[in-house]
Amino acid sequence: MQLLLNTTSPYARIARIALAEKGHANIGTTVVDPWADAPPLLEANAAARVPALLTDEGRPLTESLLIVLWLENRKPQPSLLGNDPTGTISRAGIAMGVIDAAVHTLIGRKVTDPAFDESPVGLRRRRTMVQGLLRLEADPPSYDAGTPDLSVIASVVALDYVRFRFPNAAWMPELPKLSSLAARMGSHASFETSFPRA
Numbered sequence: 001m002q003l004l005l006n007t008t009s010p011y012a013r014i015a016r017i018a019l020a021e022k023g024h025a026n027i028g029t030t031v032v033d034p035w036a037d038a039p040p041l042l043e044a045n046a047a048a049r050v051p052a053l054l055t056d057e058g059r060p061l062t063e064s065l066l067i068v069l070w071l072e073n074r075k076p077q078p079s080l081l082g083n084d085p086t087g088t089i090s091r092a093g094i095a096m097g098v099i100d101a102a103v104h105t106l107i108g109r110k111v112t113d114p115a116f117d118e119s120p121v122g123l124r125r126r127r128t129m130v131q132g133l134l135r136l137e138a139d140p141p142s143y144d145a146g147t148p149d150l151s152v153i154a155s156v157v158a159l160d161y162v163r164f165r166f167p168n169a170a171w172m173p174e175l176p177k178l179s180s181l182a183a184r185m186g187s188h189a190s191f192e193t194s195f196p197r198a
Helices: 010-021 039-044 064-074 085-111 120-138 150-165 176-185
Strands: 002-005 028-031 052-054 060-062
Touching: 002 010, 002 039, 010 064, 010 085, 010 150, 039 052, 039 060, 060 064, 085 120, 085 150, 120 150, 120 176, 150 176
Parallel strands: 002 028
Antiparallel strands: 002 052, 052 060
């Protein structure tokens, strides 16, 4: 298998962590620039988005959560859905909303205006990030040991990504529970090796 990724993409990071937790820590990776329409990426995904996973059969799989679904189907244990699949998916959905809002804010800056953050749409995206993170703080995913579930993965990826892309943002709320979880997972191999780097 081969994973096409960008080192800062939160979506690619979710796929990388999930693959590692399912026993594919040493999967081959190719770093691509989605903005440059890299030919290998376009061949795997016409939308030119990362991640794109090329299976051993040569079939491309795209979208991080669909890759997770494929992994769960292919190898049910260890499960990324934990002991409470509904709670796991609910929290993961909130975290994905945070990630989407952060990514779309950056895209808004790039394609429309560097001042996008203060536009009505930019402010709505910011509200989504803040409210989503506060909801996760109020009902944080738990991690004891072993394989982290999808809510842990997505929540930590969301928090790390927002902090990476919006350092020292005055609007960032205090998040002691999520921060503690992120610090704890930071030493977990799959999280440490996939931490976003510019």
